[in-house]
Amino acid sequence: MPGLYPVLLAILLVLLVIQAFRLIWLVATPLGPVGDWHGREVQVLSPQSRWSLFNSFDPFFRAGPAATANVVTSLQLTLFGIRMNEGSGLGSAILAGPDGVQDSYAVGDEIMSGVKLDAVQFDHVVIDRGGVKESLYLDQSVPAETVGAEDDVETAAGSGLPSNGALAAADITNAFDLAPRSANGKVTGIVVSGRGDGALFKAAGFKDGDIIVSVNGQPVSSAGDISTLKGQIAPGARLSVEVERGANTVPIAINMGSQ
Template structure:
């Protein structure tokens, strides 16, 4: 017996119910929400375990003996060891001595009083040639840097002489040491003191003094002194040196303003005869 094709198709379609997609999506969302709630509850109830404690690391303080050993070996001013050259440089082997440094904090430039192998002191600005092939490259508060054939070397400030005592009160000139000044002779000054002009920016700004005998110290001078005024007149030309040399005679009284480091000293001389 043969069943018509149309009747079979109608029977199959009557057995398949239509799909409600809205309800399917609703059930999927409810299932996802249930999973997320379960994960949240698990995260809240599960102990930290291997992740460690919640609080941060606590500072560990060494005992008194350990702290004392630590700070006894620490020297912020590097007094315990030899002074190291700045910026990893080397100390020069040239026979140069730095007696004074002028540092311009605004421009970063400056000048220095440097004595060569002959002991004569001169003032050099940054960029000047100190010796053939040796240039003053930079200055700092306690040393200078020179360029020697392309290599940087350092010369540290000569601190072998003790600094003069400051004058009491505010400001003013630093007086010469009392009790140590004798009345020198005119011949002794001419024989035991050397004079050399100090050049700055192409002009003379003072006279360097060089010790050649005992009269230098007896008159109250110290290494590195620079005469800036003679009897109240500033030194600014070669004729001032000639005028000073002309005043050095028996019975003369000379008042000198001397630049000594960062201070100013006044030395009054009464010259004796032979």
Template sequence: MRVPFGDKVRGWKGGVPSIDWLKLGERLLLALLALQIVRLIWVVLTPVGSFGPWEGRQAQILSPSARQALFASFDPFFRTGAPQQQGGGVVTSLALTVYGIRLNEGSGLGSAIMATPDGVQNSFAVGDEILPGVVLKAVAFDHVTIDRGGAEEQVFLDQSTPAPDAAAPAPASGEGWQSAAPPPPATPPGMDSPTADSLKRDIGFAPRMQNGRITGLAVMSRGPAFASAGFKPGDVITQVDGQPVANLQAIQNKIAPGARMSLTVERGAAVASVNIIVQGQ
């Protein structure tokens, strides 16, 4: 067919077909939409797993030998890695005697009543110097550990006296003095009653501190009146005539000729009573 000179054929530009980009974009979008619909249908209809049904993770149970090796590698009661103080160390050659131990289970600290080589008893807290170059490092239920010039040595509780057959319940706080000394009977009235001067001369008192306050007075032997009054090494006076001990004057003011005192003392894990009748002048 002949086309007049100067006319153009619709859809042709210079002899090359023209492209409708708008329609082409619409067709591409429709194709992508159809592809997504097919994928959605495939996901809905196919199983969850590509290679079979889905299964949860199964528990892995170790063999008896593997479990034994696992639990043997740690101690469930001391998970912090701090080993418990053992009693198989080196026993000191110093002339030290332990009469009472007070152990604080919560803090791991405590104190001990010890007699130095000169026979004088004192109450030492963990960290106190017992002798020059000798420091109380730790306490346990039946022994103490001392640091002697950088070497650790142990002093065990004096158990030369037999233990009591029965003991009263421990204090409510769960803290007490561990001692092997049995409770002595009360001093009979009128028999070997000490005088006021002998009590003040032969018995020493050291305050026991807890949280910054006095909770008792540790008694120390300095002469025969200590035993005649009914005390034992390691005793701690907690009450005087039914009243808690608040200071040293609470008992010193009571020591007078003709006075009668009813004392409550902690003795090991037991609580005992000591009744004293002071001889008159």
């Protein structure tokens, strides 16, 4: 069809002209706003408004303000250790009831009937006793001991400990009382307490309330670990244990003599 090609060519030329006008319009049209335009001014809040804003939320996602209680509890509870979590505002504590058995409780756990652990602070815990908040503090009536080289020699001499720091295996088994500590039905440590005057107990590096959590790098996970620990106390043996002491974990090396 000889007359079709001129028609198609004319259509193509028209489309090219349209695209050319569109390109010119695109280049000529300004990209920014047209007219008398001004950017928005920065809005600066007053100090009072900023204070109210930052008090309305916690940037660290903590549970809320620290709980306080002005009433000291009259319950027969003893606080042995505290483990805080400042990021979450939670934590756990080692408590013992009237029977003297220590157990670990997290915030929200029930300590006894009608009594829950509400909050953990650096030197005390807050318990919820039927809706009433009460405080229970760590026993700080005993001052911290300052031990020097001369004190170590005197302690060793008074306890029958050799000057090289070695302990007699036969004596150490009679110097300690070991009891399991459980949490949520699982054994999580071994509570260590001294017998007699406690001289040999202290000479070995322990303090009242210490809880053994690992022996030679193996974590304590069952009551059978007490028998395992006693079986490892033998002449010439060296034991490396880790104990929970308050909120800290302290390594203790026990070197037993050859006899």
